[in-house]
Amino acid sequence: MPSSFSYKVLVCFLLTYSVQYIGVRYNELAAQEGTIFENPYQKTEKQTDVTAFTIYFTKKSIQIPKADQNRLQSVADFLNQNRNYEIYIEAHAVEGKNFKEDILISEKRSLEVERFLLIHFVEEGQIRRLFYGNSKSHNRTKEHEALNRRVEIRLQQKI
Template identity: 75%
Template structure:
């Protein structure tokens, strides 16, 4: 086969997160919908249940991780469409030096989640916020410290 035939069919395939790019021999870049690849180095908690889930925070952090923002948005949308439901925010912390510091950190985390819901037009009467510090932590060992830096989200009908 002539060499020009191979030049015509040669494609350079570049893969990114959601789009595949094809560079044809005539130097036109064409995009097609591709496959989303997950980060293999990140712990991902696969959850199909929207009524209860857990958000894990960094050490002494009150910032909601980006991966959990979409789950919170789903809950906010549900609460906006169902005004007879409420969200219960249970916050925990174990990284403070004293119990008082743990309560303050867990309160700030619960405030951050509440602020997210308020920004997304959830009614204040649909939000219940509780913060425990380390009083309800399942385990106080160093190995399980990351599991204790959490906020638990629960949806239930308003009584």
């Protein structure tokens, strides 16, 4: 029994020692914020600005991606604290069979973002929704189709 006990203590000591030995100091760690990998054609950009950013959607979807829900939450918090600001939600879509269907998809996306903000207590008077369908989409190639499935968010002070 004594030899078994000393063996377990020795193993525990070695494991503890090795973890401390290979540990990395915290000031050497660096993380990048806001890198998005959902869209292969989208340039990866740091998404740290709350006043203007873009939400990209999957094809024919109106569901806000999880990463963008966190950013919208910080926008909602900002708008709740700053009632003199308003948000512009500009939705785009190039994926329907015709212009009417693109308008409908972009309107639904803008409504989804508005609904999210209203749930988080943003006042209705602070929200401005615009939906363009495919009228402002310059890239109509298949490679750039994903870039046109977007909602652009812009905050500005009320005039």
